[in-house]
Amino acid sequence: MKKTFFLAAFLLISISGIAQDKLKGQIESIIERIEDEHFETYKFLHSHPEVSLMEYETAKKMASHLEDLGFKVTRNFSGNSLVGVFENGNGPVIMLRTDMDALPIKEQTDLPYASSVIMKDASGKQVPAMHACGHDMHMTLWLGTLNTMVTLKNEWSGTIIAIAQQAEEVSGGAIKMIEDGLFRKFPVPDYALAYHVNPELPAGSIGYYPGPIFGGVSSVDIHVFGYGGHGAMPHTTIDPVVLASRIVLAIQTLVSREIEPIQPAVVTVGSIHGGSKHNIIPDRVDMQLTVRFFSDEVYNQIIDGLKRITRGIALSAGLTEEKFPEVIPLEGLTPPVANNPDLVNKGVVSMEKMLGSDLMYGVKPSTVGEDFGKYGRTPEKIPIALFWLGGVEKDKYLDHIENGTPLPGLHNAAFYPDFYPTFKGGVAAMARTMIDLFNE
Ligand SMILES: [Zn+2]
Numbered sequence: 001m002k003k004t005f006f007l008a009a010f011l012l013i014s015i016s017g018i019a020q021d022k023l024k025g026q027i028e029s030i031i032e033r034i035e036d037e038h039f040e041t042y043k044f045l046h047s048h049p050e051v052s053l054m055e056y057e058t059a060k061k062m063a064s065h066l067e068d069l070g071f072k073v074t075r076n077f078s079g080n081s082l083v084g085v086f087e088n089g090n091g092p093v094i095m096l097r098t099d100m101d102a103l104p105i106k107e108q109t110d111l112p113y114a115s116s117v118i119m120k121d122a123s124g125k126q127v128p129a130m131h132a133c134g135h136d137m138h139m140t141l142w143l144g145t146l147n148t149m150v151t152l153k154n155e156w157s158g159t160i161i162a163i164a165q166q167a168e169e170v171s172g173g174a175i176k177m178i179e180d181g182l183f184r185k186f187p188v189p190d191y192a193l194a195y196h197v198n199p200e201l202p203a204g205s206i207g208y209y210p211g212p213i214f215g216g217v218s219s220v221d222i223h224v225f226g227y228g229g230h231g232a233m234p235h236t237t238i239d240p241v242v243l244a245s246r247i248v249l250a251i252q253t254l255v256s257r258e259i260e261p262i263q264p265a266v267v268t269v270g271s272i273h274g275g276s277k278h279n280i281i282p283d284r285v286d287m288q289l290t291v292r293f294f295s296d297e298v299y300n301q302i303i304d305g306l307k308r309i310t311r312g313i314a315l316s317a318g319l320t321e322e323k324f325p326e327v328i329p330l331e332g333l334t335p336p337v338a339n340n341p342d343l344v345n346k347g348v349v350s351m352e353k354m355l356g357s358d359l360m361y362g363v364k365p366s367t368v369g370e371d372f373g374k375y376g377r378t379p380e381k382i383p384i385a386l387f388w389l390g391g392v393e394k395d396k397y398l399d400h401i402e403n404g405t406p407l408p409g410l411h412n413a414a415f416y417p418d419f420y421p422t423f424k425g426g427v428a429a430m431a432r433t434m435i436d437l438f439n440e
């Protein structure tokens with residue numbers, strides 16, 4: 001009896017193993033069939049970049065591709081952003097997000113399809129444009145994954161919400177989609193997934209972190225006041241240049257002495273301006289800071305600390321309340337991308353089936369910002385997961401590892417991903433993750 005049970009269990013496991021392999025083969029042969037056509041789309045997107053809030057043509061292209069795949073598309077849902085819905089029976093709702101915007105950078109690659117675009121940005125200024133953050137790759141991966149999912153629609157059931165988002169680089173795109181009713185007007189996702197291309201990992205590999213993978217970003221203005229006067233008579237003034245200098249040094253202790261050492265945080269003064277002439281002590285100095293953090297607690301601790309330290313320095317110089325420095329966190333804070341650990345772990349299992357364990361890299365969190373985190377911070381509490389997808393050509397990667405040859409990072413004029421392996425690995429891993437989540 002026992003023996004029969006084990007035999008039956010063994011057979012069942014083997015059969016499901018064969019079914020798994022069948023799905024792997026199916027996904028791989030679809031990718032082989034579609035990769036050239038998607039490379040054409042990629043080259044078009046790469047050579048026709050549009051900077052944040054100006055993604056008009058890009059959005060049209062995304063919408064028409066989605067319609068060709070059978071999605072019901074809402075164009076201009078939120079500015080240039082669009083939403084595609086593909087209903088395929090009962091089951092979970094999974095959101096797949098791409099961003100669409102390029103950067104005001106003059107491309108310096110030697111690609112035959114390099115961008116030479118000069119365009120008006122949202123403020124009307126003429127700027128060069130380049131997909132230096134890989135959002136052209138994100139869009140192509142997104143289309144490739146959706147194409148694969150539609151082709152394999154008999155292997156899963158549920159609903160796909162495909163969103164193409166404007167203005168990631170200026171961090172307004174995600175919040176605008178949410179405020180405009182993304183989760184009210186369309187089915188609420190059970191999971192939300194996204195990629196970001198990685199400039200240090202080999203093409204087609206995955207970098208994962210089961211927690212906050214990208215830091216939160218906040219821009220903070222500090223206005224330091226004083227009493228101005230003649231540069232030769234400093235004793236008759238309260239010099240805000242000296243106060244600002246003391247502030248710059250004093251706030252270095254926020255991260256080094258106040259934040260718990262195992263909590264990553266950054267406080268950088270990126271700009272400091274005051275005064276007009278050699279011999280005039282000014283009334284005011286303005287500072288601009290960037291703050292990076294991985295939890296709300298640390299963020300609040302930094303902002304409270306900035307207020308306390310700046311007030312303390314003003315007080316010690318003899319200033320009174322009305323001349324205390326102003327610490328102003330600017331609107332449009334980008335929260336950390338707080339990956340849901342369970343969802344990441346499920347994704348890793350699925351992705352590994354397609355790529356093998358050698359191409360799966362557990363990575364450290366990064367202090368760069370990404371507005372994808374906003375989709376996970378609404379009252380619906382949607383589990384989100386953003387994965388890095390390696391984009392570095394194999395030889396360049398090996399040269400980097402063996403000889404330390406630097407690799408161009410994101411936002412660098414020389415950055416571009418190695419299309420074919422990045423596309424193959426990225427589509428295979430994401431399509432498999434989605435199918436496995438639908439079939440849970
Ligand atoms: Zn970027």
Ligand SMILES: [Zn+2]
Binds near residue numbers: 134
């Ligand atoms: Zn980006």
